[in-house]
Amino acid sequence: IAGITQAPTSQILAAGRRMTLRCTQDMRHNAMYWYRQDLGLGLRLIHYSNTAGTTGKGEVPDGYSVSRANTDDFPLTLASAVPSQTSVYFCASSARGSTDTQYFGPGTRLTVL
Amino acid sequence: GQNIDQPTEMTATEGAIVQINCTYQTSGFNGLFWYQQHAGEAPTFLSYNVLDGLEEKGRFSSFLSRSKGYSYLLLKELQMKDSASYLCAVRDQDYKLSFGAGTTVTVRA
Numbered sequence: 001i002a003g004i005t006q007a008p009t010s011q012i013l014a015a016g017r018r019m020t021l022r023c024t025q026d027m028r029h030n031a032m033y034w035y036r037q038d039l040g041l042g043l044r045l046i047h048y049s050n051t052a053g054t055t056g057k058g059e060v061p062d063g064y065s066v067s068r069a070n071t072d073d074f075p076l077t078l079a080s081a082v083p084s085q086t087s088v089y090f091c092a093s094s095a096r097g098s099t100d101t102q103y104f105g106p107g108t109r110l111t112v113l
Numbered sequence: 114g115q116n117i118d119q120p121t122e123m124t125a126t127e128g129a130i131v132q133i134n135c136t137y138q139t140s141g142f143n144g145l146f147w148y149q150q151h152a153g154e155a156p157t158f159l160s161y162n163v164l165d166g167l168e169e170k171g172r173f174s175s176f177l178s179r180s181k182g183y184s185y186l187l188l189k190e191l192q193m194k195d196s197a198s199y200l201c202a203v204r205d206q207d208y209k210l211s212f213g214a215g216t217t218v219t220v221r222a
Contacts, residue, residue: 031208033209033210035212040214041214042200042212042213042214042215043156043200043202043210043212044212045210045211048209050208058209059211090155090156094208096208100144100204101146101158101161102146102158102210103158104155104156104157105155106154107154107155
């Protein structure tokens with residue numbers, strides 16, 4: 001079934017550790033996005049990529065990095081995790097057409113202790 | 114940037130109608146989306162408006178007034194499965210979405 005997968009589903013991480021959240025889509029969408037969702041704040045954009053080889057910063061990029069080596073994969077890396085990065089992380093993709101609906105992956109629940 | 118406001122919570126009875134309002138202030142408007150999100154799950158697309166007026170899709174309708182910076186999502190014939198959070202999102206000229214904090218709708222029997 002076509003869609004977006006994320007791994008891991010959940011993770012508990014010690015502060016200071018490095019962590020990479022994985023995201024893969026098989027819809028051949030050009031654009032991909034990373035959001036974090038926190039209670040009362042809604043979804044906030046961390047980083048995005050309009051096409052393979054390019055990335056851009058969203059609303060809350062500090063402490064996170066991304067890469068887009070190919071169309072399908074868009075990993076998010078926390079170089080040195082801090083407790084404030086405890087959140088649910090969603091990856092999304094879109095075709096970048098006029099309707100440009102974003103489709104979301106199932107999410108990764110990350111806890112930083 | 115975008116400033117998007119929607120009510121935090123709403124409660125309604127099964128079979129009734131609920132209207133969720135969303136107001137926004139934008140630096141560049143390029144469409145408004147509504148998503149549904151059940152607890153512990155990913156957001157799923159419900160509707161899209163880029164021109165003024167009403168878009169109807171089954172029991173769900175969405176309205177947009179660009180001059181007023183206003184949208185609403187109308188849920189008719191409420192069912193228990195409609196209990197969820199409803200997210201209003203505004204797209205900018207760079208195709209990035211900004212989301213409101215979401216409205217949690219509880220449907221009671």
